[in-house]
Amino acid sequence: MSGYKRMRRQHQKQLIALENKLKAEMDEHRLKLQKEVETHANNSSIELEKLAKKQVATIEKEAKVAAADEKKFQQQILAQQKKDLTTFLESQKKQYKICKEKIKEEMNEDHSTPKKEKQERISKHKENLQHTQAEEEAHLLTQQRLYYDRNCRFFKRKIMIKRHEVEQQNIREELNKKRTQKEMEHAMLIRHDESTRELEYRQLHTLQKLRMDLIRLQHQTELENQLEYNKRRERELHRKHVMELRQQPKNLKAMEMQIKKQFQDTCKVQTKQYKALKNHQLEVTPKNEHKAILKTLKDEQTRKLAILAEQYEQSINEMMASQALRLDEAQEAECQALRLQLQQEMELLNAYQSKIKMQTEAQHERELQKLEQRVSLRRAHLEQKIEEELAALQKERSERIKTLLERQERETETFDMESLRMGFGNLVTLDFPKEDYR
Template identity: 45%
Template structure:
């Protein structure tokens, strides 16, 4: 009967050991599955981030290429505008010179016609006046008439030379005015084209900065979303693992209690014959309990080390060994006290020992449950701290990246403003030097700056609002009243 009891206990212990081994294998399998799932998600997030960054880089490069093409088209257009303005200026200069030349030719023809009319009229008048003086010999009258003719021809030749000189000075002055005005207009066109180019570049810089900020926000949103996915998966895995551990622990506790009840029932039918046999049984129970404690300690130690940093593992192992030694000593003292009490009482009370065993078993099971719960709570706390730390680290990275981006954009904007101011300054200095050189050349040719800045009386081709009028006014009449008095 006693051998049968031992066989049943050994079978129960073997079944318990196999179930415990199955549970440990299940835990390992679950952790491997969880780790594989987590690695798969992290790899997916990595590929998604690389694809995201590649798309953003491509979009930004496309924008820069479009900027380059736009600037090239704008530069071509500006070059065409400058060439078109140069052609217009050359054509207008030829046209103005032709118009002034035609007007001056007309003035010279009118001058010749008027001169001939005055010469004929004066000649007839001189003949009449001389024919009225019969006392003067005819030869003397002819000589006087010829002298008057020569004097008038000399005066008309001087007037013609004065007209030609005035026309030459006028056309040179007007052409100089035209060139100076066209130079100023060319400068204004170049200034406007430069402002258009700088405005275009500023718009492009603002668009590029806006895209960079948009890309930063998209990347930030993706990073936060991926981190939330990883954290949710970890939290779900921890919850699943803890639920499985609690369920297995509860099954283990129920099984131990049932086996203890079954054991006590067998003991009631097969009471030991002597105290020595009971003592051996108690010591065997003590050894089994020690083995169980040792296995539980190893399992607990492995679980604790999995979540403990390497630099803290030695200290944790030391603490666990001290705690194990203390518990084993306490447990040995309890069993030794039980044996001493048994020998002291000189009587064996099976029901009392069973009650004690039940109490100790319940206490042990409750202790194990508390240890498991404490370990799970610690694990949850560490996991939550890790998630909070990763969130703070991500926020710091995003903040630093945003700051660097803003500093980069501010630097680019400052550099652009400096380049714009420098280009405008150089352009203004160039125009001022060109205008100064033109005015110096004009002074060397005999034209004052005041005369060049006066409003022209000519109508410039391709311009509106200019004053029109004759080039040289024929105010100097060539009638007889303008002939020197007393010349007759």
């Protein structure tokens, strides 16, 4: 496996490992928030239970205090009435004694009336006085009983009103506690939402940063590999050209030998032609001219051989120059072709890397927009939930207070109607003086 493939696989492993780590971190974060919500709910339930027990204990205590106060109030009235009755009876005795003495004095002063008649008149007067005092005592007892019953009834009403006030205070205390708990819960949920949002943005930034770092590293590696590949291709072409240059003298030598062979063959042909021409000229020419003809033919042969030698040298030079130029042009063409190919490959690599970078940036932008939309939607749902819960809590508060007040109003009306049937009249403004029954 090549190093580039190993690097790509390692990058994939790094991304997967980071995603798993971030997922575990988010799961742990949400579990922590869920536990905090559950703890708050449990604590709220415990607080409400404690408050309910406290209110029950308070009501029981108030009931005991009210019963004790009522008993004490009744005892105070009875004690006062007993004292007043004793005083009244003593006053009657004194009055009876005074009246009795007065009658006796009147009877003693009346000497004309017989004694028996005086006794009858005194007895009659005593009976009338005793009857009058008995009626007054009965009237006093009736007034005391009425005073006792009306004040006890008034005290019961007062206790009932006080109990109503305690019930109103308790229900308001309970509802205020619920509202405070709900507001604390909402503040906690908002804090949870903000912490979750911060964690989500931080995790997204971490993941995108790693992805961009790995892409930059990948692109840098690809660029380095391409540059190394370019250098290797250039080195290979250079070695090829060096080998061609080294091989060129051998090729030129072979071509030179070929031209030389052609020259030698031409020389042989000319030599044969010269011999044939010489023999022919000698045959058709007189002997005395042979010497001049031989010289002429010899000069002509020498001249032609010189021309052939000159042509040979020129062919060699032209061949060498042509081969050298052809080699330079071929090598230059190969260099140009290689440079063009490598440039195109580099441009393709740059275009590919730019495309990958743009796609990654577009992906990051989509991920960010998706996160922003999810966060915004979640916050909107949370705010709607808070608004609905507060409205429901306010509705519960209004309904429970209304129900309590209506029940208390019915209870008060029933109590007052019963008081009217009992003949106590309006107890709302009752304010009997202590001696009212006298």
